[in-house]
Amino acid sequence: MSPPAADPLALGQKLVSILDDGLRTATYKLATLIALLDHAVEHVPADTDAEVHVDLDDLAARVIALYWRPVRDLDGHYLRQSSNPVARIPDTVRTFRTLASRVGGTEPTVDVAARSHPTDYLAAVATVKQVLVTQPLYRLQRVRGAQRHEYFLYDDTWLSDRVSARTLAHHNNRITLLPGVCTTLARLSSLMRPALQISWLDDVRRLNPFLHRDVPDLAAHHFGADRISLDRARSALLENFGPRCFYCDAPTTQHVDHVLPWSRVGLDGLSNLVLACARCNLNKSHLLPDPQFVARALDRGRDRLTDIAETIAWPSQYDRVASAAHGLYATQPAGTPLWLGHRRVDTIRTDFAWPRFTTMTESGE
Ligand SMILES: [Zn+2]
Structure with missing residues (x-):
């Protein structure tokens, strides 16, 4: 069931309930939400109530960009972004980053790396996309303890923990933000983005208990400009x-x-x-x-x-x-x-x- 309209307050409350879920085992949902907010800001439709498509390769590219800095070592540590020892999104980004950094002295930005190593980059996008559709995109709107499933951002009823390439193609490799949701997300972006980043850092501290509470540059390490x-x-x-x-x-x-x-x-x-x-x-x-x-x-x-x-x-x-x-x-x-x-x-x-x-x-x- 989808709600009739994207009321900003109702949508904001639902997003906050995702933030409040203290049982996150990875930072993926937060990264996915930030990527969706960024997509929304760049795609506000002329008709504010219109549906807006989100190409899943584009979304995966945004998620890769969001993990580009966090996967660098901080004081000699590769920070955990998931409680699972195999963390496919950050591991994929880190592997690609390492590969693309071998040439030349300075560390490339993600766009520079994507251009210098297009084949490896596309492979990374494909891997990250596969994780997105079977994990955060599939689970994002499934609130723990809810009586029944109600989606409020995009129709996720076709997603599952196993999505075949055929299913993806059948859905044109995209999700579709419900009427009005894109505009509402763009409006909420300047409020939600910092809140999501704070939750992300809280998760990283929880997943990496050796980090002292006030590691000075944890925020800059994740979200600072290069x-x-x-x-x-x-x-x-x-x-x-x-x-x-x-x-x-x-x-x-x-x-x-x-x-x-x-x-x-x-x-x-x-x-x-x-x-x-x-x-x-x-x-x-x-x-x-x-x-x-x-x-x-x-x-x-x-x-x-x-x-x-x-x-x-x-x-x-x-x-x-x-x-x-x-x-x-x-x-x-x-x-x-x-x-x-x-x-x-x-x-x-x-x-x-x-x-x-x-x-x-x-x-x-
Ligand atoms: Zn000046």
Whole structure:
């Protein structure tokens, strides 16, 4: 049985009940939920009540990206993400990461690794997808102790702990978010994402009892931006757009800033990166910037950004940044703070005039 509409409060409560389930044996459900939230932000449909398909290879790719950092050693330890000794998702990601890191000195980002080792990457996607459909996607909406099964995000009645390739193909290799769910998930994203990350870290502490309660960088180890890799993007930005702060035009060569905050959408493609002075960078922090900044970042041009990205073997993510911007701004409630520049913050008003992000219509469903 599916509910009639995606009421944000009801949906939020159900998501929280997934979080509250203290008996999780792996972090997979949390990662899957974050991946679904991210997908939702990037695919908010023009008709807010529309169904939205989620391609399962895309979802697996998002989950791989989410485990890309956690599977690195922390102080010489490969952290457990599951109580099962064989943890197929993190093990697969770790194996692929190790393989792709052999060439060259610096650790690649997941997009760079996917491009340099396409066959191995596709194999990893296939493995992770298989685990997703038989475990977290199948179990996510089955609340312990519930009288009967009621799905509220997507129809999961065809999933089980054994899903054949034929069944997957029969369902077009996708799940479908119920009417209105995509928009609601996008609206809940900025609330739910941090809550899911906190639960994830709690699980990791529980699964790795040797970790002292306040390991300083456990959060950064899991969810931080990759500062070292970003150096490559920094020199490219410097060379092509000059040693100026994107926001205030002050001379700088210092910081690479994520225009759409990393903590909200996790996009580190060149289209989402700019040079910023320390003042602007620190002051902006996790705030959503004035959408004009995003429009201006995209106005640097899809072709130009893609060309520059190519020269440093870096993803551009132009369309994803445009779609995520659309999804983020379109679903923020009035009153959400907007960063307009150093020490200037306004809030979103109901009559806010949104700029058109370049590919809004092309990349919408
Ligand atoms: Zn500045």
